[in-house]
Amino acid sequence: MQKLTIFLFLFTSAIHSQSNDKQMLADIYKLSLTNSQCYSWLDYLSNKIGQRISGSVGAEKGVAYTKQQLETLGLDKVYLQEVMVPKWVRGEKETAFILDDKNKTAVPICALGGSIATSKNGLTAEIIEIHSLKELETLAPEKIKGKIVFYNRPFKADNVDAFESYGGCVDQRFYGAEKAAKAGAIGTIVRSMGFRLDDFPHTGMQSYGDLAKDKYIPTAAISTNGAELLSKKLKDNPKLKFYMKLSCQSYDDVLSYNVVGEITGSEHPEKIMIVGGHLDSWDLADGSHDDGAGVVQSMEVLEIFKKLNYKPKNTIRAILFMNEEFGGKGGRKYEELSKKNKENHIFALESDAGGFSPRGFNFECDAANFEKVMNWKHLFEPYLIHSFKIGGTGSDIGHLTSAKIVKAGLTPDSQRYFDYHHAANDKFDAVNKRELELGAATMASLMYLFDQYGID
Amino acid sequence: MQKLTIFLFLFTSAIHSQSNDKQMLADIYKLSLTNSQCYSWLDYLSNKIGQRISGSVGAEKGVAYTKQQLETLGLDKVYLQEVMVPKWVRGEKETAFILDDKNKTAVPICALGGSIATSKNGLTAEIIEIHSLKELETLAPEKIKGKIVFYNRPFKADNVDAFESYGGCVDQRFYGAEKAAKAGAIGTIVRSMGFRLDDFPHTGMQSYGDLAKDKYIPTAAISTNGAELLSKKLKDNPKLKFYMKLSCQSYDDVLSYNVVGEITGSEHPEKIMIVGGHLDSWDLADGSHDDGAGVVQSMEVLEIFKKLNYKPKNTIRAILFMNEEFGGKGGRKYEELSKKNKENHIFALESDAGGFSPRGFNFECDAANFEKVMNWKHLFEPYLIHSFKIGGTGSDIGHLTSAKIVKAGLTPDSQRYFDYHHAANDKFDAVNKRELELGAATMASLMYLFDQYGID
Numbered sequence: 001m002q003k004l005t006i007f008l009f010l011f012t013s014a015i016h017s018q019s020n021d022k023q024m025l026a027d028i029y030k031l032s033l034t035n036s037q038c039y040s041w042l043d044y045l046s047n048k049i050g051q052r053i054s055g056s057v058g059a060e061k062g063v064a065y066t067k068q069q070l071e072t073l074g075l076d077k078v079y080l081q082e083v084m085v086p087k088w089v090r091g092e093k094e095t096a097f098i099l100d101d102k103n104k105t106a107v108p109i110c111a112l113g114g115s116i117a118t119s120k121n122g123l124t125a126e127i128i129e130i131h132s133l134k135e136l137e138t139l140a141p142e143k144i145k146g147k148i149v150f151y152n153r154p155f156k157a158d159n160v161d162a163f164e165s166y167g168g169c170v171d172q173r174f175y176g177a178e179k180a181a182k183a184g185a186i187g188t189i190v191r192s193m194g195f196r197l198d199d200f201p202h203t204g205m206q207s208y209g210d211l212a213k214d215k216y217i218p219t220a221a222i223s224t225n226g227a228e229l230l231s232k233k234l235k236d237n238p239k240l241k242f243y244m245k246l247s248c249q250s251y252d253d254v255l256s257y258n259v260v261g262e263i264t265g266s267e268h269p270e271k272i273m274i275v276g277g278h279l280d281s282w283d284l285a286d287g288s289h290d291d292g293a294g295v296v297q298s299m300e301v302l303e304i305f306k307k308l309n310y311k312p313k314n315t316i317r318a319i320l321f322m323n324e325e326f327g328g329k330g331g332r333k334y335e336e337l338s339k340k341n342k343e344n345h346i347f348a349l350e351s352d353a354g355g356f357s358p359r360g361f362n363f364e365c366d367a368a369n370f371e372k373v374m375n376w377k378h379l380f381e382p383y384l385i386h387s388f389k390i391g392g393t394g395s396d397i398g399h400l401t402s403a404k405i406v407k408a409g410l411t412p413d414s415q416r417y418f419d420y421h422h423a424a425n426d427k428f429d430a431v432n433k434r435e436l437e438l439g440a441a442t443m444a445s446l447m448y449l450f451d452q453y454g455i456d
Numbered sequence: 457m458q459k460l461t462i463f464l465f466l467f468t469s470a471i472h473s474q475s476n477d478k479q480m481l482a483d484i485y486k487l488s489l490t491n492s493q494c495y496s497w498l499d500y501l502s503n504k505i506g507q508r509i510s511g512s513v514g515a516e517k518g519v520a521y522t523k524q525q526l527e528t529l530g531l532d533k534v535y536l537q538e539v540m541v542p543k544w545v546r547g548e549k550e551t552a553f554i555l556d557d558k559n560k561t562a563v564p565i566c567a568l569g570g571s572i573a574t575s576k577n578g579l580t581a582e583i584i585e586i587h588s589l590k591e592l593e594t595l596a597p598e599k600i601k602g603k604i605v606f607y608n609r610p611f612k613a614d615n616v617d618a619f620e621s622y623g624g625c626v627d628q629r630f631y632g633a634e635k636a637a638k639a640g641a642i643g644t645i646v647r648s649m650g651f652r653l654d655d656f657p658h659t660g661m662q663s664y665g666d667l668a669k670d671k672y673i674p675t676a677a678i679s680t681n682g683a684e685l686l687s688k689k690l691k692d693n694p695k696l697k698f699y700m701k702l703s704c705q706s707y708d709d710v711l712s713y714n715v716v717g718e719i720t721g722s723e724h725p726e727k728i729m730i731v732g733g734h735l736d737s738w739d740l741a742d743g744s745h746d747d748g749a750g751v752v753q754s755m756e757v758l759e760i761f762k763k764l765n766y767k768p769k770n771t772i773r774a775i776l777f778m779n780e781e782f783g784g785k786g787g788r789k790y791e792e793l794s795k796k797n798k799e800n801h802i803f804a805l806e807s808d809a810g811g812f813s814p815r816g817f818n819f820e821c822d823a824a825n826f827e828k829v830m831n832w833k834h835l836f837e838p839y840l841i842h843s844f845k846i847g848g849t850g851s852d853i854g855h856l857t858s859a860k861i862v863k864a865g866l867t868p869d870s871q872r873y874f875d876y877h878h879a880a881n882d883k884f885d886a887v888n889k890r891e892l893e894l895g896a897a898t899m900a901s902l903m904y905l906f907d908q909y910g911i912d
Contacts, residue, residue: 030614033613033614034613034614157489157490158485158490160839160840160894196889357813383616386842413813415813415890415891415894416888432875433652434651435871435872438616
């Protein structure tokens with residue numbers, strides 16, 4: 001062909017592709033909003049199964065249910081990956097009181113994940129309020145010794161991205177007990193991770209680090225209203241005492257599973273694109289946002305492709321990871337097996353930021369691939385998806401370390417996420433059907449585009 | 457000055473302005489998220505005052521409270537504008553039953569605004585399901601005569617913008633009774649305006665049009681679950697009957713008020729920029745989203761400018777309109793007075809689409825002004841405000857007809873709006889503090905930019 005003809009051919013092909021892509025995204029969004037199962041799957045996971053902390057009966061029911069549902073979709077493979085996971089049980093509901101002279105004021109607390117119990121009679125001690133791990137280091141040992149340390153640095157309100165505020169506070173929860181124990185404290189209380197002033201304590205992972213087991217101390221979160229009250233009362237009476245009783249206990253690791261469903265690639269079956277969320281939740285509620293939403297959206301990506309009769313070029317695999325909240329064993333096991341099987345992952349997408357209105361994606365990739373994504377941006381505009389950024393994607397796909405891989409994380413609207421995160425109100429009624437479905441469609445659209453055009 | 461010098465001067469000024477604007481927006485958002493009153497104002501309006509249907513005690517309490525709060529802000533003027541408004545009272549809670557052979561099934565209904573009552577014993581009749589006003593015209597008269605007409609066209613689920621689905625259905629609610637009465641029906645039931653399947657009937661305005669008063673028929677909304685049930689039962693038994701009892705009543709118009717607060721312009725006091733929402737609500741709940749949110753956000757714009765010590769060039773006026781829901785008398789009165797006083801409005805911004813995460817604005821303006829706005833788009837990106845479109849703005853500012861005016865409407869995320877709109881669950885706990893504050897900051901930012909750069 002002459003140059004002009006070649007140019008015209010390529011130009012026409014490009015126009016044709018663009019119009020195909022536009023139509024495909026329209027089909028994906030329409031199907032998700034009118035004829036998808038993700039909301040009813042989430043209903044079942046939340047209301048029929050409920051909490052799915054790893055090692056629990058709920059988690060195993062979640063495995064069985066999602067596997068069985070994936071088997072109805074006509075996929076090429078559905079299977080489980082065995083993984084040993086930690087088991088920690090909260091036991092009896094926690095109690096706590098502020099003991100101020102003759103007054104005894106109940107405040108809502110919950111043990112943090114992995115905490116040891118107090119003695120059966122509970123723990124009573126003076127309590128000292130601090131605002132950072134650094135402040136702990138500056139205090140004279142006698143200020144800490146034999147006391148409970150109360151970490152009370154609140155979320156920074158003027159971040160637009162709520163996750164930035166979480167990132168700025170969560171060290172108190174994660175490292176607080178270890179650091180306080182090393183300074184001689186006998187327990188810690190941490191202000192719940194959230195903006196809102198309410199009565200829900202938010203649990204979450206903590207680590208005793210390299211502490212010897214006999215040095216572990218009980219550690220719990222207090223609701224934001226409880227934290228405000230405690231702080232106020234401490235200002236009036238720094239000598240007041242705090243009582244807490246935790247009954248939680250750790251057990252030996254138990255067998256659990258990642259759930260996997262896949263459509264084999266029609267052109268490059270050896271090239272693997274994954275989409276996932278985590279099947280385990282915390283134990284205080286149903287984990288509808290964290291991460292029931294990500295689980296059913298990942299399943300939905302497969303349902304959409306099957307219902308649209310789309311034959312992906314590459315293998316598309318949905319993975320419902322186990323134990324993200326409590327050690328990340330499922331993500332690590334997946335990476336271990338994929339290395340062992342010499343699998344070639346080109347793309348990984350995670351949804352683990354709630355089922356709220358999708359706003360865009362974060363990407364971990366090089367400049368060439370990001371430029372590629374930015375060229376697709378206009379395709380998403382009709383669906384109000386505008387935010388395409390380089391940034392953190394997700395902890396389960398974080399373990400994947402293939403030489404060349406593009407990673408993405410769905411970024412839903414973040415404002416409400418920490419009203420529910422790891423707390424007793426993370427329930428089905430906090431999820432809006434359309435927001436969930438729009439998220440699933442947004443994920444399927446990005447999967448489609450990477451499947452069509454590959455990575456650079 | 458030489459050309460190059462002039463160019464450099466202008467170029468440097470432009471850079472300087474851009475950096476000033478960037479800083480001003482940062483200050484606005486920070487203040488709104490950390491030190492604003494809009495959420496506590498909304499708490500009071502919702503939880504201390506409650507429903508504010510025009511002509512009610514609640515509406516008058518709303519007028520008094522917001523005026524008093526505006527008076528604390530150090531504005532140049534705070535005043536009321538008298539306006540006569542319709543008064544309609546729901547009376548006793550409505551009842552309705554599906555009467556199917558010997559079974560009597562209660563379904564949730566609520567009278568539509570302006571409906572007449574049924575007789576004291578209620579109304580019992582056969583009921584015919586239809587899906588559009590057009591379908592009504594195609595039916596033989598004997599199919600309608602003496603029956604209740606049941607409009608059951610649901611929201612179209614595949615629109616991304618929820619307001620499009622509302623626009624595609626609301627004719628059933630607004631014109632349904634008039635058209636059915638003309639066809640010989642004795643009552644109407646309308647499927648509630650919303651996507652979600654739930655038990656909340658949604659009220660709203662309806663009009664009897666040019667019907668003679670003695671031809672009016674009672675008209676009510678049924679919850680979406682109720683509509684689904686009724687439709688299913690009608691398929692099984694087209695001869696079943698429907699019972700409804702409404703006790704609502706219209707009264708003579710009563711005196712009420714728009715509430716106005718303003719900061720006088722420092723350079724062009726005669727050029728007026730307005731920001732507003734409506735103070736009245738429907739009577740079934742507290743109107744926290746519709747439109748308590750728009751009211752407190754409009755007040756917040758003034759609070760932000762005062763707290764930042766910003767001296768606007770033009771006069772900035774917040775208007776809390778009365779009676780948007782039920783005739784729009786407040787908006788019309790405002791326009792009437794502004795014409796009488798020969799006021800020059802250059803810009804009008806309305807917030808009446810809920811207190812959800814702001815996504816952008818709709819504009820009614822010419823191409824030159826829209827281009828101007830698009831040049832400011834990058835300033836909003838750090839706050840995830842991306843959607844700038846030509847489109848409908850708001851009904852209260854809709855009455856303004858100055859020769860040269862730019863109109864804008866805040867467009868929050870629309871997915872959840874119709875879960876609450878005009879229903880008993882439109883309460884304070886459905887509003888997220890940060891989403892409300894981000895909306896107010898977004899409004900203040902646009903007001904600031906138009907104040908700085910004027911309209912073309």
